Amino acid sequence: MxxxxxxxxxxxxxxxxxxxxxxxxxxxxxxxxxxxxxxxxxxxxxxxxxxxxxxxxxxxxxxxxxxxxxxxxxxxxxxxxxxxxxxxxxxxxxxxxxxxxxxxxxxxxxSGNGLADTLFGPGNVVGNDMTFAWVNKDNILSVYQKFYETFDAEKNEYTRQDLDKVKAWYEALDARKNTVEKEGLSADDNRKIAGIKLKFAPKFRWERMTAKGEENQDAKDKAN
Incomplete structure (x- = not known):
């Protein structure tokens, strides 16, 4: 038991x-x-x-x-x-x-204009017509400097669509520069702007090319 x-x-x-x-x-x-x-x-x-x-x-x-x-x-x-x-x-x-x-x-x-605000500063309205009427002979150098420095610092974050906007604004700013030159832009400021443009062009071309390549690769990956 x-x-x-x-x-x-x-x-x-x-x-x-x-x-x-x-x-x-x-x-x-x-x-x-x-x-x-x-x-x-x-x-x-x-x-x-x-x-x-x-x-x-x-x-x-x-x-x-x-x-x-x-x-x-x-x-x-x-x-x-x-x-x-x-x-x-x-x-x-x-x-x-x-x-x-x-x-x-x-x-x-x-933040308002978002990307435009970062490139040109809050309150500096770019607008759909992109006339840059607020840019004049006294401030155009600082506008180019801010534009380039911001682009250089954040270029790796831009999408291809962002870069399309950057290109359009840059070309519109250049068009405004042609007007400002006739309004008394100093030779020294003009020379400094030329230096900025010389640095910007190759960097922008590279970013545009790589962004397009990444977009094409993404499209291929999705298709597969």
């Missing part, structure tokens, strides 16, 4: 251990479920709402992904659970990229 009781006790302990282990796995699966559902809920949000609340969304995401990764350890190499977490991580990365892009675009829009 004693031997039977010992054997029964061992069975009960093993059953209890198994039950506890199964319970932990079920809880772990639930954590994975919560993580996947949360990422799906982010993806379903309106883009504007998502961008407006991104800090809180990301903070909550970091908590949930940490819990999901801990749950994976408890699930002991559960391939299905691992795949679900990996898929949700990829989905979140895509949503995060969209939110950051939108936030950047909104920041640029809020």
């Amino acid at each position: 004693k031997r039977f009781n010992l054997a029964l006790g061992a069975v009960l302990i093993a059953a209890g251990f198994t039950s506890c282990k199964d319970e932990k796995k079920e809880m772990a699966k639930t954590e994975v479920d919560h993580y996947v559902v949360y990422v799906d809920s982010i993806n379903d949000l309106d883009a504007a709402e998502r961008a407006a609340n991104w800090a809180a969304i990301d903070a909550e995401y970091q908590r949930r992904v940490t819990e999901a990764e801990a749950a994976l350890a408890a699930l002991e190499n559960d391939a299905d659970a691992q795949k679900r977490v990996n898929d949700s991580k990829a989905k979140y990365d895509g949503v995060k990229a969209q939110a950051e892009t939108q936030a950047k675009a909104e920041a640029v829009a809020a």
Whole structure:
């Protein structure tokens, strides 16, 4: 009888251990479920709402992904659970990229003319006609200097569309220079502007060429 009781006790302990282990796995699966559902809920949000609340969304995401990764350890190499977490991580990365892009675009829009403001300074209206009426013999050198220095510092960030705008504005500024020369532009300022133009031209050609090449490669990659 004693031997039977010992054997029964061992069975009960093993059953209890198994039950506890199964319970932990079920809880772990639930954590994975919560993580996947949360990422799906982010993806379903309106883009504007998502961008407006991104800090809180990301903070909550970091908590949930940490819990999901801990749950994976408890699930002991559960391939299905691992795949679900990996898929949700990829989905979140895509949503995060969209939110950051939108936030950047909104920041640029809020700044007024965006790209034009960075190249010519806030308040210096370029306008659709690009007459540069505010540029005169006294400030044209500083306008060229700011334009070139900003372009040189940020050229690696420009898209091909940005570079198209830069080209149009640069040509319009040059057209304005022809007028300003007749209004008394000093020889010294004219010489310095020529030096700026000499530095700008090859850098712009290179950036335009590489941007076009990258665009073509992206198109090929998408086609494949």
